Amino acid sequence: MSLTSAGPPALEVSFTDDPKVVKEAATEDYSNHVVPRSWRSGRWSLAMAWWALFSAMFWLYVAVAAADAVGTPATIVGMVLTVATFGVVNLVLSRYAARTGLTVALLSRRLFGMLGSALAPLIFAATALYYAVFEGSIVAVAFQQYFGGAIEIWYLVVVAYALPLVIGGVRTWLDKLNGVLLPLYVVGLVAVVIAATVQRGYPQDWLQSAAPSGPLPGWLTAYLIYMGVYIMMMYTVDYARFGRAEDQKFHGTVTFGWVFYAFTFAVNGLIGIYLLRAWDIAGTETGVVTAFVRSLGFAGVLVIFVSQTRINTANYYLASTNLDAFATRVLRLRLPRAVWTVVAGVLAYLFMLTDVLSYLLRALAWQGVFVTAWVAIAMVHIAVRGADRDGLPEFRPRRLKPVTAGAGAWLAASAVGIVLTEQSASPVLAQLAPLITVAVAAGLYYAALVTAPGAVRPAGEDPRDEVEDIWEARIRCHSCDRSYVAVEMDRDPNAGGAAVCSACAADSTAPAGATAPAGR
Structure with a gap:
């Protein structure tokens, strides 16, 4: 008609x-909408909200894990390459997000179609939730080590106090909260290094510690380990959409770019290696907690509390917004984001009650495959087909096909990555799975862009x-x-x-x- x-x-x-x-x-x-320019955050407001991610204990742990695997010198080389890679990719993604005002969920509509895009916010929410579980568990272990008591009670405490902090949005609350807590975390880092050195002496060989050689160069192994946190690039999109056009250079360099990752990966990582070498503690998930508590006592517990409060504001915020996006799109269930914040907290607590660390890394490895493939596809799309009209990718439902060839490229590349990760015939291929996934995803999506029918359809x-x-x-x-x-x-x-x-x-x-x- x-x-x-x-x-x-x-x-x-x-x-x-x-x-x-x-x-x-x-x-x-604006979880399910474009962020208007009137709702964009000031330069330092957005920077403070985003730099909550600087204070995750996970960054100390992952550096120690890499150093234990390949030695400190190779880990440092891997860190430098990682900082450069993350700096470049997030420079591109942050500017694109600020220009378009789109979330990962909305951008994924253009990449994969309306039905194909439903998986992106689910993967995003699950990964953010797992990181919330990890970081929350760190606080609970610190409380238990210092105060005693049942770990289940401390799990409940760390979830319960975090949720009210996440109800407010990025520009109404999270920027202010994390702006206040950032100096406390920085002072805590300096204090713990000084205290560990005074108590244990300077660990002479912490920069030279080596590890048995593996099938790949050590620096490449370290670089591949850090590819497991490409979820930060999805995080970037959902935060950078609040950036103002005039602040793109600052955000692309400082807020989301190489400056942020130099502090987040390199500074945190080197402090983690130093502390655990000083205390001669194995690089376990709770080793960093032990080093902080032994170095500073109750003050160490406070530093961990501050650091994990900061990072979990981001984790729970992004878990809630993407659960909201998934439920709205797939389940046709529209509820306030506060409800999804509580749902995220309940899920996190239930995960904590299980032997989460026994499967957390495996789950993150699988999800990491989907995430690295998404990042590769997003970068190819921005480079080749960045805008459909008005400087924007098309994301309006009636103007997009249900499923695009891009969705096939994403699933195929992710399947290749998971198979390589799980196979045991070739340890080298298993280690190279992230790089291979990126290459396959980028190649397949480029082929889909230039050969497959377009994803955008006329709609009057x-x-x-x-x-x-x-x-x-x-x-x-x-x-x-x-x-x-x-x-x-x-x-x-x-x-x-x-x-x-x-x-x-x-x-x-x-x-x-x-x-x-x-x-x-």
């Missing part, structure tokens, strides 16, 4: 933020063509009765062509191009 000659209903346009949307954004943070009238500035004009959605920037608005054939926001359009099952009589 076609629209009557009168055409689609007129748009209800405004040029200020809808008060109802602003009120929701204080906690929802476009509200973007009816306003002068798609970033300043707000258009009211007929379904939710809220106004969002024209960037994300479309026409709904099930409502006579009335305007509909991206989130409400995702609930529609109408095929692209279908129209309904005006006034329906």
Whole structure:
């Protein structure tokens, strides 16, 4: 059917933020919408929120694990290469996210189609949740070592106190919280190094410690170990979408770029190696906790508390936003993000009650395969097909196919990575699985872009063509009765062509191009 000659209903346009949307954004943070420029964070506000990830004890642990495997000199080389790689990739991703205002879930629609994209927020949420479990367990172990008591009770405590901190969004609370706690963590790092040196003396060989040679060069093995945390690049997209256009250079270099990773990977990593060598502690998951507590006593417990509070604000925040995106898209279940924060906390606590460390690394390895493939595909897409129109990738539901060839490339590359990771015939191939996954994902997705049918399909009238500035004009959605920037608005054939926001359009099952009589 076609629209009557009168055409689609007129748009209800405004040029200020809808008060109802602003009120929701204080906690929802536009989880299922494009972030308008009016909701972007100041330079230091966003930097403080993001630098919560600097203080994870995991960075100390992973460096010690690498040093135990290949020796400190090779680990340092691997760190330098990792800092350079993460700096370049996140420079690109942070600028792209700031320019488009899209989450991982919304960008994945363009990469994989509406159905194919559903897996991305699920993988993202699960990985963030696992890291929340790891970091929360570190705090619980520190409390138990110092105060005693049942570990199950401490697990409950660390989950319960973290959840209220995550209810507020990035610009309304997390930036302020982490800005206050950052100096405390830095002072704690300096103090623990000094205390360990005073008590144990300077470990003379900590920079020269070697390890048995393996089938691959040590520096390459260390580099591959750090590829296991490519989830940070997905984290970057969901945070950098709050960046202002004029701050892209700063964020690409300092907030999300090489400066951040020099401190996060190199400084944290070297401190971790130093502490465990000073105390002659094996590089286990709880070894870092033991080194802090032995060095500083109760003050060490406080440093761990501060560090893990900071990192878990990011973990629970991203777990909740992506659980929200997954449930909204797949289950058609729309609930406040606060509810998903509680769900994330309950899941984290249940995981902690199991022998989580026995399967955590295996789970992260599998999820890491999907993540590294996603990163490779996103980079290829930005380089080859960065924008469809208006400087943006198409992400509006009616204008995308359900599944694209890109989804096939993602699944195929991930399958290759998992098979290589799990096979035992060739340890070398198992170690090289992350690099091979990246290469396969990039190659398959490039081939899909240049040979497969396009993912974008025509869908009739476009509200973007009816306003002068798609970033300043707000258009009211007929379904939710809220106004969002024209960037994300479309026409709904099930409502006579009335305007509909991206989130409400995702609930529609109408095929692209279908129209309904005006006034329906």
